Amino acid sequence: MESKKRFRLIPFLCTIVAFALYCERCYAGDCPADGRTWVPFGQSCYHFVHGEENRPQAYTLDTAKATCRGYELLSVRNAEENQxxxxxxxxVWKGNINVWLGLYFNTDNDTFMWHDNTGVEYVNWEGSGVDSGLSPVDVCAALHSSTGKWEQVSCLEDVENGVVCEAAQESINEKAGNSPMLTALVALSVLVILGVSAVLWFFHQRQNFSSSMFTAFEYHPPFRSPTSDVAALVDSEETDEMA
Structure with missing residues (x-):
């Protein structure tokens, strides 16, 4: 009986597994597939621009943005990301590298903003981080890779030697919207698992039905009371004695 109960759970478990695999693929994150090396961390992906070996790199702010090919420059939202x-x-690099940050000073509200126009909640300035002597419209920032400290630099005149591009991890269900083939394959996989589970359940039920039919037609001899057998034997002996 216990084995039958376990067998009946197979279709249900297969359904749960199929649904879990589908949901995992729907909500798992993924990095851009553009031929470059992207490193996932948290909810973002990072591309550390390596450049050529043994050749000093020099990136203006505009060059750094162009290097990221449509993605944002590095934005550091918390201490874990900075670390x-x-x-x-x-x-990726040898020695200290000054990495451009996607940070600028918004003169409309006198505060720093990231290039995606979100507010800055975490900072790690070197020293006080103020009074850089730069015009407010020319204030940008760079991160020292060896210490993680930030420095205010000129957006127009300074040249830094490091670029890190950042992209939000793209969920696979968003990709599926652009890839009908992927959606079809996932749906087909789920249907196959459900179909196999249904076939197993059908044959199991059929086997149980056949067993119950044989049990119903099984011959059972009529019950004979031991008392009636003894009484019949006594009557037979008395008849013989009278004869």
Missing amino acids: FIIEYSPQ
Whole structure:
């Protein structure tokens, strides 16, 4: 009986597994597939621009933006992300690198903003981080890869030697909207698993039905009471004695 109960759970478990796999693919994140190396961390992906070996790099702000090919320059939202940049940089560069940050000073509200026009909640300025002597409209920032400290630099005149591009992780269900083939394959996989589960359940039910039919037609001899057998034997003996 216990084995039958377990067998009946197979279709249900297969359905749950199929649904879980589908949901995992729908909500898992993914980095851009543009031929460059992207490193996932948190909810974002990062491309550390390596450049050519043994050749000093020099990027103006405009050159750095162009290097990212439509993606944003590095924006650091918290201490964990800042630490990630420090720890991963030695795998790409030797020594300290000054990395452009996607940060600018908004003169309309006198505050720093990221290039995607979101507010700045975390900062890690070197020293006080103010009174750089730059015109407010010319204030940008760079991150020192060896310390993680930020420095105010000129947006127009300064040249830095490091670029990190950042992209939000793209959910696969968004990609599926642009890829009918992927959607069809996922749906087909789910249908196949459900179909196999239904076939197993059908044969199991059919086997149970056949077993119950044989059980219903099984011959059972009529019940004979031991008392009636003894009484019949006594009557037979008395008849013999009278004869």
